[in-house]
Amino acid sequence: MFSLLFYLATTSSDSPAGNSIILASTRLKPACLRQEAISPFSKQRPRPPFSRALEIVFSGETKPRTLLDIGGNTGKWSLRCAEHDKDVRITVVDLPEQVSVADQNVRDAGQSDRIDFFPVDLLDDASSLPENRDAAWMSQFLCCFSESQIVSILTRTRKALNPDGRVFILDTFWDHQRLEVSAYCLIMTSLYFTCLANGNSRMYDSKTMLRLIDQAGLELVSEHRDLGISHSLLVCKKKSK
């Protein structure tokens, strides 16, 4: 009945000629078909820049020995971590049906001794995360949730961390874009999320995310912009009292 256009900027190039925009059109469908709507979108979204992020996560004095991959999806990031660092142990946290997909991928890659799984619905405020971890990683994850849900998830993540632990948040913040068209396209993507996904998801700006980080008892340690296509990495720790 209605049609919705959404644009996704897929370049970090300063050259106008290098800009490429994916234009997709779809039809609004009943809420029961949301998953169908999310899948084609996910395929168009820029892939997270894992290579550069690995260097940041595993450098310095806070190099993690234990890491939660929250919203770990197929286990791709966890497998990259296991390949990158021979000592790190990883727990993939995701919905039960998704964890079983990741579990199979990890078995196929022969990494079951280094990567384990924690199936959970983090929308349940009473749920908790495995504790005593050096790091928690969230890539293209918090954008799936409302502001109050993000504060709840980050608060539980803080509890799971060791005293000097780090939270790594990788996402496409629209106020961090070098190109105006990228910011515009990301903002418009929120329309798609709201109408076709779960009604809560949004492409956030970094200022909103930093406010939610603060409310969850965390503080920013460092920020890395222009990773891959349109991504930024926020590195956070527990607030010093």
Ligand SMILES: C[S@@+](CC[C@H](N)C(=O)[O-])C[C@H]1O[C@@H](n2cnc3c(N)ncnc32)[C@H](O)[C@@H]1O
């Ligand atoms: C957009 S994907 C991000 C995947 C991956 N981190 C990446 O960067 O490619 C969001 C992930 O969050 C998971 N997720 C969504 N809602 C969740 C919930 N309520 N509890 C736990 N995981 C959830 C999804 O199953 C999915 O794997």
